[in-house]
Amino acid sequence: MAPALIWLILILCLLISVIKYTLALILKWSVPGAKIKKDYTYQPTVSVLMPCYNEGKTVYETIESISQSDYPNDRFEVIAQDDCSADDSYLWMLKAQREFTNIKVRVERNNENSGKARTVCNALQQSTGEIIISIDSDCIFHPDAIRELTACFSEPKIGSVGGRVGIRNPNASTITAIQTFVYYAAFQLYKVPENWTRSVGCISGCLFAIRRELLLQIEPRIRSRHWFGIPVNQGEDRFLTHQTLLHGYGTYVNNDALCWTTAPATLNELFKQQLRWRRSVIRDLFFTLRTLPQHVWKLHPNTVVTLVLTPLAPLVALLVLFTALSSDPMAWAGPAPLLMYLGIAAALGLAIKKYSVRETVNHPLAFGGYVAWSLVSSLFITTLALCTMDSRDWGTRGKKREASHADSSSQ
Amino acid sequence: MPTAAVSKVESKKTVQIQPMIYRSVVTLYRIIGIATLYLVLAGILSYAFVMGFYAVNTSWAAPVILAPSDDKSLDFMQKIVTSKQTLEDLKVDEKRLESSISEMIGHRTSLLNLEPELQDAIVRERTHNRAAGPQLSQLDQQKQADNLKTQTIMAQVKQVESSIDRDLAAGLITKGDAATQRAALNQAQTSYTDSKINEVLLTDNILEKNTTDTKSLDVLNKQAELKSEIAQLDIAINVAQEQVREESQQIDRLRKAIATAKQTPYELITSGGKPVYFAFVPYDNQGSVAAGAAVYDCYLNMVACRKVGTVKQTFAGEEHAIHPIFRTDVRGFLVQMELDRPESAKSKTVFLNRKPFFF
Numbered sequence: 001m002a003p004a005l006i007w008l009i010l011i012l013c014l015l016i017s018v019i020k021y022t023l024a025l026i027l028k029w030s031v032p033g034a035k036i037k038k039d040y041t042y043q044p045t046v047s048v049l050m051p052c053y054n055e056g057k058t059v060y061e062t063i064e065s066i067s068q069s070d071y072p073n074d075r076f077e078v079i080a081q082d083d084c085s086a087d088d089s090y091l092w093m094l095k096a097q098r099e100f101t102n103i104k105v106r107v108e109r110n111n112e113n114s115g116k117a118r119t120v121c122n123a124l125q126q127s128t129g130e131i132i133i134s135i136d137s138d139c140i141f142h143p144d145a146i147r148e149l150t151a152c153f154s155e156p157k158i159g160s161v162g163g164r165v166g167i168r169n170p171n172a173s174t175i176t177a178i179q180t181f182v183y184y185a186a187f188q189l190y191k192v193p194e195n196w197t198r199s200v201g202c203i204s205g206c207l208f209a210i211r212r213e214l215l216l217q218i219e220p221r222i223r224s225r226h227w228f229g230i231p232v233n234q235g236e237d238r239f240l241t242h243q244t245l246l247h248g249y250g251t252y253v254n255n256d257a258l259c260w261t262t263a264p265a266t267l268n269e270l271f272k273q274q275l276r277w278r279r280s281v282i283r284d285l286f287f288t289l290r291t292l293p294q295h296v297w298k299l300h301p302n303t304v305v306t307l308v309l310t311p312l313a314p315l316v317a318l319l320v321l322f323t324a325l326s327s328d329p330m331a332w333a334g335p336a337p338l339l340m341y342l343g344i345a346a347a348l349g350l351a352i353k354k355y356s357v358r359e360t361v362n363h364p365l366a367f368g369g370y371v372a373w374s375l376v377s378s379l380f381i382t383t384l385a386l387c388t389m390d391s392r393d394w395g396t397r398g399k400k401r402e403a404s405h406a407d408s409s410s411q
Numbered sequence: 412m413p414t415a416a417v418s419k420v421e422s423k424k425t426v427q428i429q430p431m432i433y434r435s436v437v438t439l440y441r442i443i444g445i446a447t448l449y450l451v452l453a454g455i456l457s458y459a460f461v462m463g464f465y466a467v468n469t470s471w472a473a474p475v476i477l478a479p480s481d482d483k484s485l486d487f488m489q490k491i492v493t494s495k496q497t498l499e500d501l502k503v504d505e506k507r508l509e510s511s512i513s514e515m516i517g518h519r520t521s522l523l524n525l526e527p528e529l530q531d532a533i534v535r536e537r538t539h540n541r542a543a544g545p546q547l548s549q550l551d552q553q554k555q556a557d558n559l560k561t562q563t564i565m566a567q568v569k570q571v572e573s574s575i576d577r578d579l580a581a582g583l584i585t586k587g588d589a590a591t592q593r594a595a596l597n598q599a600q601t602s603y604t605d606s607k608i609n610e611v612l613l614t615d616n617i618l619e620k621n622t623t624d625t626k627s628l629d630v631l632n633k634q635a636e637l638k639s640e641i642a643q644l645d646i647a648i649n650v651a652q653e654q655v656r657e658e659s660q661q662i663d664r665l666r667k668a669i670a671t672a673k674q675t676p677y678e679l680i681t682s683g684g685k686p687v688y689f690a691f692v693p694y695d696n697q698g699s700v701a702a703g704a705a706v707y708d709c710y711l712n713m714v715a716c717r718k719v720g721t722v723k724q725t726f727a728g729e730e731h732a733i734h735p736i737f738r739t740d741v742r743g744f745l746v747q748m749e750l751d752r753p754e755s756a757k758s759k760t761v762f763l764n765r766k767p768f769f770f
Contacts, residue, residue, distance in 0.1 A: 228433040229429075229437065383448070
C-alpha cells in the first residue's frame with residue numbers, strides 16, 4: 001500500500017512537473033500576457049541591501065557592478081552590512097565606499113555575527129528607499145538589473161520581484177557546470193508558470209526586490225524565526241517570498257534583471273549549500289502544512305500547488321529512491337535514468353549556448369555529472385536535511401574563519 | 412487575585428516552561444536525527460557491502476520452494492499427462508497399422524497366387540485356339556462343300572416332290588405313300604437347313620478361335636486390375652510400414668522425454684511423498700556444486716553460518732531466476748537438497764560447499 005502511495009505521489013509530481021514545464025514553454029513563446037507589464041518611467045527610490053560575511057574582495061566587485069547601474073544615481077543607495085567577517089571584507093567595503101562616489105554607499109557592521117537574515121534586517125533599519133533590493137555580496141549585477149526590477153512594481157499588487165541568477169564560473173569545474181544547468185532550467189522554465197499567476201514560490205536571495213512597507217511588516221517575523229527555540233538564519237529569501245504571498249501580494253521573477261553568482265566549485269561546498277537550501281525547503285513545507293487552510297482559502301491554486309508540491313518533491317524522491325533500491329537494488333544502473341538526464345542536460349546545454357552565451361558549458365562530461373548529482377541530491381541531502389533541521393551552520397563559510405572571527409571578537 | 416495579576420503569572424510560567432519544552436524537543440529530535448543518520452549510514456554501507464559480496468561470491472544458491480500447485484508444476488503435469496496420452500494413442504495406432512499391414516500382405520499374397528492361374532488359363536486357351544482354329548477352318552470348308560452338294564440334291568428333291576403329286580394324281584401311288592415320300596423330302600430339307608446353320612456356327616466359332624474377342628478382353632482387363640490392385644497394396648503396405656517406423660521412433664522419443672521429465676524436480680514434487688527442497692544455483696557458482704556438498708545457512712545472508720544439509724542431486728535443465736539481491740534475471744540450474752533444518756528452505760540464500768567467511 002505504502003509503495004503504491006509513494007509511486008502515486010511521484011507520478012503526480014512528475015505529471016505536474018511535465019505540465020509545468022510544457023506550460024512554461026507555451027507561455028514563454030506564445031502568451032505575451034504571461035509577462036508582467038513593465039513601466040520604466042516608474043522610478044522609485046531604491047535601497048540596495050548587501051549583507052556580507054567573509055567574501056573578501058568580491059564585495060568590492062559587487063559594489064562596483066552596482067555603481068554601474070543604469071538607474072538615476074540619486075534614486076538609489078547601497079547599504080553594505082558586514083556580519084562581522086573574519087577576513088578583510090569590511091576593508092573592501094570601505095574601499096568601495098571611498099572609490100565609487102557616483103553613488104551613495106553606506107557601510108555598516110553588526111555588533112555580533114547574526115546570520116544573513118538578521119543582517120538584512122539591520123541594513124533595513126539604515127535604509128530609506130521605497131523599494132528594497134537585497135543582494136548577495138558575491139554577485140555581479142547587470143547595469144539594467146535595478147531598472148528592470150523597479151519597472152515591475154508599477155503593478156500595485158506586486159510585492160516582490162526577483163531577477164535571474166546566472167553562474168559566473170560555469171566552467172570552473174563539473175560542479176559549477178551542473179549548477180549552470182540547474183539554475184538555467186529553474187529560471188527559464190520552472191518559474192515561468194508561477195510568473196503567470198504572479199505566484200513565484202521562491203525568489204532568489206541573490207537579487208530580491210520588495211516593497212519597503214511590506215518588508216517592514218515582515219521584518220519582525222524574520223527576526224523571530226526559530227526552530228524550537230533555535231534561531232533560524234537561513235532561507236530568508238524563501239520565507240520572504242512566502243510571506244509576500246500570504247500578505248496578499250504577487251511575486252514575480254523578471255528574467256531580464258540579471259545577476260551572476262559565483263557557484264560553489266567543489267562537491268563539499270555544493271553539498272553544504274544544497275543542504276542549507278533543502279532545510280529551508282523542508283522548513284517551508286512544514287510551515288505550509290501547518291497553515292494549509294489559510295493557504296487554500298487565500299492563495300491562488302497554482303501558488304498552493306507550488307508551495308506544497310515543490311518542497312514535497314525531494315521528500316517523495318527520497319522515498320521513491322529507497323523503495324526502488326530495496327525492491328530493485330540495481331535500478332540506478334539501468335540506462336533509462338541516465339539517458340533521460342543526459343537528454344535533459346544536453347537540451348539545456350544547447351539552450352544555454354544559444355540564449356546565454358556567457359554561461360555556455362564547455363565540458364560535455366558535465367552532463368554525466370548532472371546525472372550523478374541528481375542521485376546524490378535525492379538520496380543524501382534530503383535525509384541529512386531532515387535530520388539536521390536544528391543546524392545553524394551556513395555551510396559554505398569555513399568553520400576556521402568563523403572560529404577565527406570568534407577569537408578576534410573576544411579579543 | 413486580580414485578573415491582570417493572574418495572566419501575568421501565567422505568562423511568566425509560559426515563558427519559563429516554553430524553553431524547557433523546546434530544549435526537550437530539540438534534544439529528542441537530535442537523538443532521533445543522529446540515530447537516523449547512523450542508520451542511514453549503516454544502510455548505505457551494508458548496501459555497498461552486500462552488493463560487493465554477492466558480486467564476487469561464487470558459492471551462494473537461492474532456496475526455491477516448489478509446490479504442486481505452482482504454475483511450472485501444473486504446466487509440467489499437464490505436459491506429462493499429454494505426453495503419456497499421446498504415447499498411448501501412438502501405441503494403439505501402431506498396432507492398428509501393423510494389423511492393417513498384415514491383412515494387406517495376406518490379401519496381396521492371395522492376389523499374387525491368383526495371377527499365375529489366370530495367366531495359365533489364358534495361355535491354355537490361346538494354345539487350344541491356335542490348334543482348334545485351323546482344324547475348324549478345314550472342317551468348315553468341307554462343310555461348305557457338303558452343303559453345296561446337298562443344295563444340288565435339294566433341287567432334285569423339288570422335282571421329286573412334283574413327281575409325287577403327279578404319281579398320286581395318276582394313281583400310281585397311294586396317298587399314304589405320297590405322305591411318306593413327302594415327309595422324307597421334308598426331312599432332307601430340314602437336314603439341309605441344319606447343315607447351313609452349323610456351317611454359320613462353325614464360321615463364327617473359327618472367328619472366335621482366330622481373333623481376340625470381347626471375352627478375352629474381359630479376362631485381360633481382370634488381369635490388369637489384379638496387377639493394379641497388387642501394386643496399390645504394395646504402396647499401401649510401404650506407407651503403413653513407414654508410418655509404423657515413424658510412430659515407433661516417436662514412441663521411443665516420447666518414452667525418453669517422459670523418462671527425462673521424471674528426473675526433473677517437478678516430477679519429484681508432483682509424485683508426492685515426503686517434502687523435497689531445492690535451490691537455484693547460477694552458472695557462475697557451478698563450481699561449488701556436487702552431490703554430497705554441504706549446505707550452509709547464514710545469518711544476514713552471509714555470517715555465522717551453520718551446516719543445514721547436503722546437496723542430493725543436480726538437475727540438468729536450465730532455469731531462470733531473479734537474483735535474490737540484485738533483482739536481475741539470472742540463468743542457472745536447480746539442485747535438490749537434503750535439509751536437516753527445513754526452515755532453511757525459506758532463507759533468502761544458502762551457501763554450498765563452503766562458508767563465505769569461514770565462520
